[in-house]
Amino acid sequence: MIDSVIKRTTARSLRARYVIGLTVIALLVTASFMTMQRVVSEQRNFTRLVNLSGHQSGLVNRVAYFASEMAWAKDPDEFEKARAQVGRTINRIHDAHRLLREGSVEAGIPRVSSETLEAIYNDPMVGLDLAMERFLARARIVYDTAMDELGPSSAAFVFLNVYGPHVLEPLLDAAVDEYENIGRDAILRIERLEQGIWGATLLTLLLELLVIFRPLEIRVRQAIDSLEETVAEREETRTRLVAAQALALVGDWQWNAQTGRLVCSEQTYRILGVDPDHFEPSLEAMETLLQPEDRAHWRLNIERAAVQTESGALAFSCRIMRPDGGERVVHQQIMARRDANGRPIGLVGTIQDITERRELATRLQKLSQHVPGFIYQYEMRKNGTSRFPYASQGITELYGVWPEQVQEDAAIVSQRIHPKDVQRISSSIFLSARELSVWSDQYRVQHPTRGEIWVEGHATPERLGDGGTLWYGYIWEITERKRAEDQIRELALYDPLTGLANRRLLRDRLERALAAAQRSAKLGAVLMLDLDNFKTLNDTQGHDIGDALLREVAHRMSKTVRACDTVARLGGDEFVIVLEGLSRQETEARTQALRIAESVHRSVSQPYHLGEKEQPYQTSVSIGVAFFEDASGGVDDLLRRADIGMFEAKEAGRNRICLFSEQRQRAINSRTSLLQDLRQALQERELMLYYQPQFLPSGELCAAEALLRWQNPSGGFVTPGEFIPLAEETGLIVPIGEWVLEMACRHLCALEDFALPEGFSISVNISPRQFSDPGFLDKVRDALATYGAPAQRLKLELTESSLFQDMAHATRVLGELRAVGLGIELDDFGTGYSSLSCLKSLPLDALKLDGSLVRDIAGDARDSAIVRAVIAMAKTLSLQVIAEGVETQEQRAFLAHEGCDRLQGFLMARPMPFEHFCALLEPASQCRRIDGAADQTHRFAVLSGRESPDGLLDPVVNG
Numbered sequence: 001m002i003d004s005v006i007k008r009t010t011a012r013s014l015r016a017r018y019v020i021g022l023t024v025i026a027l028l029v030t031a032s033f034m035t036m037q038r039v040v041s042e043q044r045n046f047t048r049l050v051n052l053s054g055h056q057s058g059l060v061n062r063v064a065y066f067a068s069e070m071a072w073a074k075d076p077d078e079f080e081k082a083r084a085q086v087g088r089t090i091n092r093i094h095d096a097h098r099l100l101r102e103g104s105v106e107a108g109i110p111r112v113s114s115e116t117l118e119a120i121y122n123d124p125m126v127g128l129d130l131a132m133e134r135f136l137a138r139a140r141i142v143y144d145t146a147m148d149e150l151g152p153s154s155a156a157f158v159f160l161n162v163y164g165p166h167v168l169e170p171l172l173d174a175a176v177d178e179y180e181n182i183g184r185d186a187i188l189r190i191e192r193l194e195q196g197i198w199g200a201t202l203l204t205l206l207l208e209l210l211v212i213f214r215p216l217e218i219r220v221r222q223a224i225d226s227l228e229e230t231v232a233e234r235e236e237t238r239t240r241l242v243a244a245q246a247l248a249l250v251g252d253w254q255w256n257a258q259t260g261r262l263v264c265s266e267q268t269y270r271i272l273g274v275d276p277d278h279f280e281p282s283l284e285a286m287e288t289l290l291q292p293e294d295r296a297h298w299r300l301n302i303e304r305a306a307v308q309t310e311s312g313a314l315a316f317s318c319r320i321m322r323p324d325g326g327e328r329v330v331h332q333q334i335m336a337r338r339d340a341n342g343r344p345i346g347l348v349g350t351i352q353d354i355t356e357r358r359e360l361a362t363r364l365q366k367l368s369q370h371v372p373g374f375i376y377q378y379e380m381r382k383n384g385t386s387r388f389p390y391a392s393q394g395i396t397e398l399y400g401v402w403p404e405q406v407q408e409d410a411a412i413v414s415q416r417i418h419p420k421d422v423q424r425i426s427s428s429i430f431l432s433a434r435e436l437s438v439w440s441d442q443y444r445v446q447h448p449t450r451g452e453i454w455v456e457g458h459a460t461p462e463r464l465g466d467g468g469t470l471w472y473g474y475i476w477e478i479t480e481r482k483r484a485e486d487q488i489r490e491l492a493l494y495d496p497l498t499g500l501a502n503r504r505l506l507r508d509r510l511e512r513a514l515a516a517a518q519r520s521a522k523l524g525a526v527l528m529l530d531l532d533n534f535k536t537l538n539d540t541q542g543h544d545i546g547d548a549l550l551r552e553v554a555h556r557m558s559k560t561v562r563a564c565d566t567v568a569r570l571g572g573d574e575f576v577i578v579l580e581g582l583s584r585q586e587t588e589a590r591t592q593a594l595r596i597a598e599s600v601h602r603s604v605s606q607p608y609h610l611g612e613k614e615q616p617y618q619t620s621v622s623i624g625v626a627f628f629e630d631a632s633g634g635v636d637d638l639l640r641r642a643d644i645g646m647f648e649a650k651e652a653g654r655n656r657i658c659l660f661s662e663q664r665q666r667a668i669n670s671r672t673s674l675l676q677d678l679r680q681a682l683q684e685r686e687l688m689l690y691y692q693p694q695f696l697p698s699g700e701l702c703a704a705e706a707l708l709r710w711q712n713p714s715g716g717f718v719t720p721g722e723f724i725p726l727a728e729e730t731g732l733i734v735p736i737g738e739w740v741l742e743m744a745c746r747h748l749c750a751l752e753d754f755a756l757p758e759g760f761s762i763s764v765n766i767s768p769r770q771f772s773d774p775g776f777l778d779k780v781r782d783a784l785a786t787y788g789a790p791a792q793r794l795k796l797e798l799t800e801s802s803l804f805q806d807m808a809h810a811t812r813v814l815g816e817l818r819a820v821g822l823g824i825e826l827d828d829f830g831t832g833y834s835s836l837s838c839l840k841s842l843p844l845d846a847l848k849l850d851g852s853l854v855r856d857i858a859g860d861a862r863d864s865a866i867v868r869a870v871i872a873m874a875k876t877l878s879l880q881v882i883a884e885g886v887e888t889q890e891q892r893a894f895l896a897h898e899g900c901d902r903l904q905g906f907l908m909a910r911p912m913p914f915e916h917f918c919a920l921l922e923p924a925s926q927c928r929r930i931d932g933a934a935d936q937t938h939r940f941a942v943l944s945g946r947e948s949p950d951g952l953l954d955p956v957v958n959g
Helices: 002-072 076-102 114-122 129-145 155-248 266-272 283-288 294-308 354-369 396-397 411-416 419-435 480-494 505-520 535-539 543-560 586-605 634-651 662-684 720-730 733-751 770-774 776-787 798-805 807-820 834-843 860-875 890-896 913-924 934-942
Strands: 250-256 262-264 313-320 327-338 344-353 375-379 387-392 439-449 451-463 467-477 524-531 565-569 572-580 609-610 616-617 621-628 658-661 686-694 701-712 716-718 763-766 794-798 825-831 846-847 880-883 901-904
Touching: 002 076, 002 129, 002 155, 114 129, 114 155, 114 535, 129 155, 250 266, 250 934, 262 266, 262 283, 266 387, 294 313, 294 327, 294 344, 294 825, 313 860, 327 354, 327 387, 354 686, 387 411, 387 572, 396 411, 396 439, 411 439, 419 439, 419 451, 419 467, 419 825, 451 480, 480 505, 505 524, 505 565, 505 572, 505 621, 505 634, 524 543, 524 586, 524 634, 535 616, 543 565, 543 572, 543 586, 543 616, 565 798, 572 586, 586 621, 586 658, 609 934, 621 634, 662 701, 662 720, 662 733, 686 733, 686 913, 701 720, 701 733, 701 880, 701 901, 720 733, 733 763, 733 776, 733 794, 733 913, 763 825, 770 776, 776 807, 798 825, 807 825, 825 890, 846 860, 860 880, 860 890, 890 901
Parallel strands: 621 658, 701 763, 763 794, 794 825, 825 846, 846 880, 880 901
Antiparallel strands: 250 262, 250 344, 313 327, 327 344, 375 387, 375 467, 439 451, 451 467, 524 572, 524 621, 565 572, 609 616, 686 701, 686 901, 701 716
16 A cells, blocks of 8 residues: 555656646757857858958959950940940949848848947048949949940049059958857857856756756655565565575465465475365365374364464474375474464464485484494583483494493493593593594493403584483494504514514614713614625515514514613614613723623624524524714714724625724715715716827837826826725716717827828727716717717727626627727726626727736746737737837837837826827827937837926826
């Protein structure tokens, strides 16, 4: 009702305001239109006036022109034509002047006047009226004059041609300007009027907007917003109700006692499974949907709800049979509706589909009976007592109690928890109740028949209205998992083969031992043990026998040490013994540790009987000992020192006990520092190649050997004997060898600019590791190709150990190197154990006698016989012989006499930098033979470095 009144009032107000507003706008628009028309008309009239005024100047000139035609005419016809034009123009000037002065409504010429215009026209001396009258009078005289009387000198003619342009035109132009000014002022006045009308229109529109439309819009918006809000609230309420009923599977209904009409919600129809369009809602129709067994119960509750006087609803469950044949279980609540006097006027009720809930509860009950553990509700009351409102049957398996026994009192469950876990469990439960955090714990239960078992529980709490706390949780058994975790922990901390502590547990024990030593001021010791020749046993007897030996060794060690000591296996055949609580006196502590080490050494060295066949075996052990008295060094440093002691025992011949020494530590540190410097030297290009020339017995320079030198910026030259073995041991010799090979190839290319001797070559030493590199052949080819070095001038020197370890590999690689064009030389011949049959099968070019064989050939008959035999054998095998270490004239003479092909040594030349070698090479190529003993001695002195080419000693080449 109120909404309809608001709508009618709003409509009437809207119409009235719009009529007023539109009327005012129409009037203003009409006035604006009329004003616009006036502007257009005035503009048109004044345009004509101005055009006519301006046209007079043209007419004046036209009279003067045709007067000239008359004066100069030779033919009567021309004269008459010009006179006719003059007459017509005189009339037109006269008419135009009259229209300008008097105006004409028919012609659309307004009559205008102003002070300026009156002055222009009426001036008694120079006024336009007087001037025009004079001009027209002379024009008529010309017109009336006969042809034979009119000439260029006629006074009237002269007047027309002079007076018109010089007197009339300025006056006519002044008149035109004044007419334009008068027209412009008139139009401006009309335009100002029009602007006033438009301003009034805009002001009127603004006033209508503020006074009429804005208040109207506000009222309309308020009305619409109110209506929309009401509709939205009702729609939202209805949507929420429908959605809530759909989510909760709950419907509602109302029954009117007077009409017997039953009103049901949409969800009620869905629950009943009926179509609202084909179902006549009534209590009787609803009863027909119930299972026959439940109908009496339904009627009883309907009657009870109708007659009960206390407030509240009756709740019950029943089954319904849908028209499609499906059975659903519903939960209903019914209560009576009463009028103001308390008389019942109907019933209201709700219906909820609980079929899935019933099925879920049944399924959960069955599931809880077949899964390990149990689900439960645990309530802790405000007074501190507790109970299990619900517990599945699994509680019997874990606690040995029935669910009914703990529904009101949970004390019996608390009594079954292990006494050592009770306090912790109670604290965690109270913490969960106070903070409402998830409870989770693992603890032991003392089952009456199964004994001690482990369980794990999780539960989520919620606060109850009475101040208590209720948990929903699940508890299951984890006894097997705990056993598995113990086994995993055992595997993580103990060696699976020997049962001794492993590396992780050893570090933990050592850290505790270091801390204990610091607190007690007592010394401790670490024994590092390594079985001697254990790898040989594994390789010959098999890993089973090796494992048996390790187990027996571990057993003997454990029996020999004290109960407070720790025996650990690091891996392989390495063991560690930690001795704690030795004496505070260093000497006594040393004695105690060595006594235990000796006992362990004796025990381990006793014979063993290994395997099923009880094979006899005896081993020894190398032991390193390091002492500690605090935690300053740390675990790693302590193990490192014990390992250094054990390494020293190995180097000293094995089967002994060695104490850690600072001297050995310094040696290792020095070796480590040298290795680091060597790595940096390779990166920083601190390495260099020296070349030691080789000569024919006749004294001709024929070849050179590339020798590696290292000049450390901080320590000067480092001898090859210091860094070459270290590079071999660490594998750094491979990249170093690659660098040497590349540098030699680069130098060979540079030497092509010199007059080299025939067959000249450079020899490069190849280490065993470099030779066994799978990519060795490719690297050699790449070096030759990269620098364009001639392969026939490059020789590779290999030692016996490089070739004879794997003859098949050596033969294949040497064959491919020979195919490339390189020469192969066997270096240090006579220092190893060369097999002549292997030597025969290898594709070699030369043997190089080691300096140890050459040293005593002049004074030792056996050495000279060996050298003589080697040279003879090489000749038989078509191999060249190179002797190195030639330092005396006697050695040179002997080798030359026995047919040695090339000589190398300090007697002839020392190793020198490449630049020095190049400086000596040119004279050698020009004079390849040194004749005369004095010249030869001087030449060798120069090349050997005892005398520089300029006669001075050259210290650089003495490296």
